[in-house]
Amino acid sequence: MKADEILSIVDKHEGDRGGLISIFEDIQAKYSYLPAEALKVVADATGRSPVDLYAVATFYKSFSLKPRGKHLCSVCMGTACHVRGAPVIGGEFARQLKVTPGETTPDKEFTLETVNCLGACALGPIVVVDGHYFSKVDSARVKQIIKKTRDGLDEAEIKADRRVYLLTVSCSRCNHSLMDPDHPIDGSPSIRVTASSGREHGWIRLSSLYGSFTVESEFGIRTDTIVDFFCPHCHAELKGASACPLCRAPMISMIVRAGGIVQICSRRGCKGHMLDLNGSGF
Ligand code: FES
Numbered sequence: 001m002k003a004d005e006i007l008s009i010v011d012k013h014e015g016d017r018g019g020l021i022s023i024f025e026d027i028q029a030k031y032s033y034l035p036a037e038a039l040k041v042v043a044d045a046t047g048r049s050p051v052d053l054y055a056v057a058t059f060y061k062s063f064s065l066k067p068r069g070k071h072l073c074s075v076c077m078g079t080a081c082h083v084r085g086a087p088v089i090g091g092e093f094a095r096q097l098k099v100t101p102g103e104t105t106p107d108k109e110f111t112l113e114t115v116n117c118l119g120a121c122a123l124g125p126i127v128v129v130d131g132h133y134f135s136k137v138d139s140a141r142v143k144q145i146i147k148k149t150r151d152g153l154d155e156a157e158i159k160a161d162r163r164v165y166l167l168t169v170s171c172s173r174c175n176h177s178l179m180d181p182d183h184p185i186d187g188s189p190s191i192r193v194t195a196s197s198g199r200e201h202g203w204i205r206l207s208s209l210y211g212s213f214t215v216e217s218e219f220g221i222r223t224d225t226i227v228d229f230f231c232p233h234c235h236a237e238l239k240g241a242s243a244c245p246l247c248r249a250p251m252i253s254m255i256v257r258a259g260g261i262v263q264i265c266s267r268r269g270c271k272g273h274m275l276d277l278n279g280s281g282f
Contacts (some may be wrong), residue, residue, distance in 0.1 A: 001031065001035050001037050001038055003037075003041050005030065006027065006038050006041040006042060006045075007041065007045055009023055009026045009027060009030075010023055010041075010042060010045045010046060012026070013026070020042075020046070020048070020053070020056055021056070021060070022248070023042060023046075024056065024057060024060075024063055025243065025248045026248075027042075028062075028063060028064070029248065031067075032064075032067060032068045032069075032070075033063075033064040033065060033066055033067045033068050034057050034063055034064065034065055036065070039053050039054070039057065061115065062243070064111075066104075067104065067108075068104060068111040069104040069105055069108050069109050069110045069111040070108060070109050070110070071109060071110050071111070071129055071130050071149050072110075072111050072113065072129070072130060073093060073097075073110055073111065073112050073113070073127065073128075073129045073145075073149070074113050074114070074115045074118065074127065074128045074129070074241065075089055075090040075093055075101075075112070075113070075114050075115070075125075075127050076114075076115055076116070076117060076118045076124060076125060076126040076127070076128075077090065077114045077115065077116065078115075078116050078117030078118070078121065078124075079117075080117075080121035080122075080124045081117075081118075081121070081124035081125040081126055084124050084125045085125055085138065085139075086124070086125045088139050089125055089127065089137050089138065089139055089142060090112075090114055091139075092139040092142040093112055093127075093142055093146075094112060096142055096143060096146055097110050097112055097146070099112050100112070101113055101114045109150070110146070110149075115241075118133070118240075118241040119172050119173065119236075119237075119238070119239055119240055119241060119253055120133060120135065120172040120173075120240075120253060120255065120261060121172070121173055122170070122171075122172060122173065122174070122175040122255055123135035123136060123172070123255055123261065124136070125137045125138075127145060128241045128242065129145060129149050130149065130242075131240075131241070131242030131243070131245070131251070131263070131274065132274065132276050133241070133253070133260075133261040133263075133276050134276075135259075135260070135261065164209060164210060164211035164212075165209070165210040165211070165275070166188055166208060166209055166210075167191075167208050167209075167210050167256055167257075167262055168189075168208065168256070168257040168258065169191055169208070169254040169255060169256055169257065169262060170254065170255045170257060171231035171233060171234060171236065171238065171254065171255070172236075172238060172240075172253050172254055172255050172261070173231060173234055173236035173238075174231060174233055174234035174236065175255065176231065176233040176234065177257075178191050178192060178193060178231070178232075178254060179191060179192075179208065180192035180205065183205055183216075185205060185206070185207045185208070185212075185214050185216065186207045186208075186209045186212050186214055188207070188208050188209060189208055190205040190206060190207065190208060190216070191205065191206040191207075191208050191254070192204075192205050192232060193206070193229050193230060193231065193232060193238065194229070194230045194231075194232050194235075195217065195221075195227050195228065195229050195230065196227070196228045196230070197219075197221055197225050197226075197227045197228070198225075200219040200220075200221075201219075202217065202218030202219045203217070203218045203232070204216070204217040204218065204221075204227070204229070205217070206264070210262065210273070210275055213271055215268075221268045222268065223268050223269040224267060224268060224269055225267070225268045226249050226250070226266050226267050226268075227266050227267075227268060228266070229252045229266060238252040238253060238254060239251075239252060239253070239266075240252055240253030240261075240263045241253070242263065242274075244265040244266075244267065244270060244272035245272055245274070246265065246270055246271065246272035247265060247267050247270045247272060249265055249266050249267035249270060249272075250266050251263040251264065251265055251266065251272070251274070252264055252265075252266050256275070256277065258277070259277060260275065260276050260277035261275075261276050262274070262275050262276075263275075263276075
């Protein structure tokens with residue numbers, strides 16, 4: 001770890017609201033965890049106490065103080081996934097990778113973890129690897145998931161994703177349809193959700209054409225603003241399990257009715273998106 005690299009990350013985010021989170025995200029993206037020496041450099045450069053920094057680093061589950069493997073495999077143990085057999089799936093990952101949750105394989109390829117809810121209960125049991133959702137997982141698929149991950153769907157492929165699909169989506173928590181046929185966008189039913197940004201709150205409509213970024217909203221949203229999205233039916237936040245591969249903002253996730261999950265970046269103007277269709281990759 002070079003102190004200069006950490007200082008340039010700190011400089012980059014100086015003056016950002018929530019700058020510490022952005023600093024940690026960049027450090028973790030570079031080293032796969034938050035090294036203690038890096039936190040010391042951040043503390044000295046920002047004038048914040050080490051205790052403050054550790055409080056933030058340990059509060060957010062996405063940050064790790066221990067080195068992680070190249071691939072992060074998260075097995076959901078939330079209630080909905082648990083009753084559908086998640087403990088057996090977690091056990092199978094542990095058996096195949098020869099690690100227990102929280103550990104990294106000796107070749108530094110995989111870190112296995114268990115988490116509480118990945119925001120796609122209707123499609124459980126859910127496993128997320130490097131931001132890609134695997135839904136309705138059973139123990140027989142564990143080996144395929146590990147193989148697919150080793151074979152790799154990397155960031156470059158995500159950035160180059162030029163697919164155009166018409167999507168019909170529903171809430172990843174209550175499974176209620178989010179489609180609004182009365183207000184078409186791009187000639188097709190729009191996706192209607194509620195959203196909030198700062199003190200503003202209201203509806204937002206997205207194009208259902210995967211690959212289109214047309215958005216209409218009840219209130220003005222400035223470019224670069226991160227927006228919180230909610231289901232208009234159950235009011236659950238539609239937050240996904242991963243960060244945008246382009247800008248590191250949280251992704252929002254919705255269920256694709258034909259099978260699978262679509263994730264879009266919550267930052268206004270960012271074109272980060274991921275589409276995982278059941279059966280498309282394995
Ligand atoms: S309980 Fe597993 S996704 Fe919600």
